[in-house]
Amino acid sequence: MALTVFKKPEAMSKNITHYCPGCTHGVIHRLVAEALDELGLRERTVGIAPVGCAVLAYNYFTVDFQEAAHGRAPAMATGLKRTRPDLIVFTYQGDGDLASIGTAEIIHAANRGEKITVIFVNNAIYGMTGGQLAPTTMPGQVTTTSPQGRNVAEMGYPLRVADMLATLRTPAYIARTAVHTPQMVVQAKQCIKRAFDYQARGVCFSLVEVLSTCPTNWGIAPVESTAWLEQNMAPYFPIREYKRPEEA
Amino acid sequence: MGERLLMKGNEAIGEAAILAGCRAYFCYPITPQTEVAEYLARRMPEVGGVFLQGESEVAVGYMLFGAAAGGSKVFTTSSSPGVSLLAEAMSYLAAAELPVVIGNVMRNGPGLGGILPAQADYFQATKGGGHGDYRCLVLAPASVQEAVDMMLLAFAKAEEYRVPVLLLADGMIGQMMEPVEFPVFAEPPSRYTSGHEEWATTGARGRGQHLVKTLFLNPDAAWAHNLKLKAKYDRIEANEVRYEAVDTQGEMDVLIVSFGTMARVCRTAMETLQDKGLKVGMIRPISLYPFPAQAIREAASRSRLVVSVELSMGQMVEDVDRAVQGKAPVRWYGKAGGLVPVPDDVSAAILGMVEG
Amino acid sequence: MQHEVVFAGFGGQGIMLAGQILAYSAMEEGFNVVWLPSYGPEMRGGTANCSVVISDRPVASPIVPRPGTAVVMNNPSMERFGPAVKPGGCLLVNSSLVNLKCDRSDVKTILIPANQMAIDLGSGKAANMIVLGAYVGATGAVSFDVLTSFVRKKFASKPQFVELNVKALTAGRDLAAAAVRGGN
Incomplete structure (x- = not known):
């Protein structure tokens, strides 16, 4: 009899993702699904999809989903969780969505201590609209709306979301992780699972920022993109747990 | 209750x-x-x-x-x-x-x-x-x-x-x-x-x-x-069309269309106008969408003038005009900026339209 | 039957409350009634006013541009509402604070030293109840018994205020009723 050692998580659907080659959204989706399976939360979880590359995230999960307007996912999660406190509610947002148009919503959801989990995927660029400057775009990084590279004199420095939210007193769990190496995938899984576990235990707001690659819009090969992330993003966006409820 | x-x-x-x-x-x-x-x-x-x-x-x-x-x-x-x-x-x-x-x-x-x-x-x-x-x-x-x-x-x-x-x-x-x-x-x-x-x-x-x-x-x-x-x-x-019709039977000199508190001010103004011998009726839309276009058109066909009275510079009047389909002239009266016409303002304005 | 009154004065003089108590009493007596406040920044430290319409028919316009009665508690209110009273109407003036004169011969003016009368009864804060009593005494818009029993109910948890307020209403009522009878 064959022994199953690897299978698709129950929380993932059979659909093939639309993501570009070398994009790590698919990996992060899988980690979320694994966490929900392992914690036994699938049947009471609702995801909130963003606007951006992950707008169709609901196609890849078997959990209930709502689709938000650009940046508003934390407000939607708030409305749902407050009225259905038994549900596990998570938002899945990119950097344009969360760190630009949705800054008010994320800060206040975090500061109110909404009992939700936020998966924040930071790939330093707008993906779906075709590679524009994001709040997290690196200094000097060329995008279609910063063709000479990000000029920090005009556009400031990249926004460190996890660091910023970690200054708030209310949120319980704030971490930054990445998925560009097998070791980091394992660590990211641990962070994501931890975040959902805190929510399941009624602990307030958790956010996991995941550094991600966008070879298509960075204009480099998938293999090179992991090195680019390691060399450019990782030093500026420290990979660490900022805040844990046990330390509060 | x-x-x-x-x-x-x-x-x-x-x-x-x-x-x-x-x-x-x-x-x-x-x-x-x-x-x-x-x-x-x-x-x-x-x-x-x-x-x-x-x-x-x-x-x-x-x-x-x-x-x-x-x-x-x-x-x-x-x-x-x-x-x-x-x-x-x-x-x-x-x-x-x-x-x-x-x-x-x-x-x-x-x-x-x-x-x-x-x-x-x-x-x-x-x-x-x-x-x-x-x-x-x-x-x-x-x-x-x-x-x-x-x-x-x-x-x-x-x-x-x-x-x-x-x-x-x-x-x-x-x-x-x-x-x-x-x-x-x-x-x-x-x-x-x-x-x-x-x-x-x-x-x-x-x-x-x-x-x-x-x-x-x-x-x-x-x-x-x-x-x-x-x-x-x-x-x-x-x-889901809802409205209230007041004194809209028979031939009218003026049909007022007004909603909300403004319609209550108009109700008092109507009495002044009726005391002067004018036949005045009013349709008060209760649902603004859907708009009671049919009721307004029917009443307008029996009126010499239709006046939309609003706390705006003339918005509902566009729907009133569309509803009336030329069966009577349509005019607007209103105030904005937070000023609220009192009944005498409304009756004087309508009287001016009738006589003018 | 329709009574229209404006209560006007400084924020803090309790005129909104006076209007509300009148409105509650009118409702208890089975009338239709609307209480409409001025609202907004002017409430905060400036002048404030509210109007009450009491009617045995459904109240059409809640706005009272020409009230049958104006109760003016300070000079700015006198300036604004003195000229607005309907001919044949009534102007109740808090003569403790209002020194402007209204020289209209077509309205009945009753001077009420409301603050002084309230202080004499034990608290200057009851000036609003003095003028409310005076309004009811002058117009009979609601039954005085209904008014006082409503006040007894409203302030039931604060018995010390009940007696003061009823005394104030009574003093105001008596003064205005005498003025109406005597032609002032």
Whole structure:
């Protein structure tokens, strides 16, 4: 009899993702699904999809989903969780969505201590609209709306979301992780699972920022993109747990 | 009915939401409707409901979405500039076919305007406000009692059609106190929308995924969705027209069309005009969308003049003109900026039109 | 039957409350009634006013541009509402604070030293009840018994205020009734 050692998580659907080659959204989706399976939360979880590359995230999960307007996912999660406190509610947002148009919503959801989990995927660029400057775009990084590279004199420095939210007193769990190496995938899984576990235990707001690659819009090969992330993003966006409820 | 209470419109609107079964209210403070928020901040915890002051009306719009898509009856109130911010979400709520009730206690604009009564959000309420092809059922109360009755109707219709329903009140309705009676239900209504089990995001336990979304990238699917919404709006136009007709029998010299508090001012002005021997009737639209076009057209065909009286620079008059279809001349009279014509202003203006 | 009255004065003089108590009493007596406040920044430290319409028919316009009675508690209110009173109407003037004169011969003016009368009864804060009593005494818009029993009910948890307020209402009523009888 064959022994199953690897299978698709129950929380993932059979659909093939639309993501570009070398994009790590698919990996992060899988980690979320694994966490929900392992914690036994699938049947009471609702995801909130963003606007951006992950707008169709609901196609890849078997959990209930709502689709938000650009940046508003934390407000939607708030409305749902407050009225259905038994549900596990998570938002899945990119950097344009969360760190630009949705800054008010994320800060206040975090500061109110909404009992939700936020998966924040930071790939330093707008993906779906075709590679524009994001709040997290690196200094000097060329995008279609910063063709000479990000000029920090005009556009400031990249926004460190996890660091910023970690200054708030209310949120319980704030971490930054990445998925560009097998070791980091394992660590990211641990962070994501931890975040959902805190929510399941009624602990307030958790956010996991995941550094991600966008070879298509960075204009480099998938293999090179992991090195680019390691060399450019990782030093500026420290990979660490900022805040844990046990330390509060 | 219960006992007769003297209540401020804003507070009565809050209590009516609770009576309708609503246990989730999200808000952002703005004059002249803040008493609704203050009232429900006290009342919602008493009845085991959710009260939450959001960071902006933009966020509040999506708190409504999240809660409504979870199957809960939800409510917010705001005033004109705040409703502009809610308008983004209203497009999404309509597209996602979510039942919500939104109260706009209108103040004067445009821009920051002022905090005094106005009806200048007529276009925004009846023609859109947000983007895309969508409609809200729009109800306009003229008294505190009617505001209460309308709140119950609003929740029922939001649920029946799965549409956003707008209660469009002017600042005076919110601020005035009048006697009001609340109906007593043998069985209190549920805090959840009936039938939500079929579509709401409550966790996929033993069933497939429920998805509440508004994205239709495939044009054929988007077309089909627009047709579905249109069919619903057609049903609303066929079944939900409401108005009050006053003295509209026979031949008339003047037919007034006016809504909300303004219609009550007109009611007093009518007496002055009738004392002068003029035959004056009035149609007060209660539903602004759907608009009582047919009733107005029929009455206009028996009148020498039709006057739309509004607390705006002339918005409803466009619908009145469209309804009348040339059967009588259509004129506008109104004030804006927070000024409210008194009965003598209205009667003098109409007299001037009749004699001029 | 329709009575229309405006209560006007400084924020803090209790005129909104006076109007509300009148409105409650009218409702208890079975009338239709509307209480409409001025609202907004002017409430905060400036002038404030509210109008009450009491009618045996449904109230049409809640706005009262020409009230049958104006109760003016300070000079700015006198300036604004003195000229507005309907001919044949009544102007109740808080003569403790209002020194402007209204030289209209077509309205009945009754001077009420409301603050002084309230202080004499034990608290200057009851000036609003003095003028409310005076309004009812002058117009009979609601039954005085209904008014006092409503006040007893409303302030039941604060018995010390009940007696003061009823005394104030009575003093105001007596003064105005005498003025109406005597032609002032």
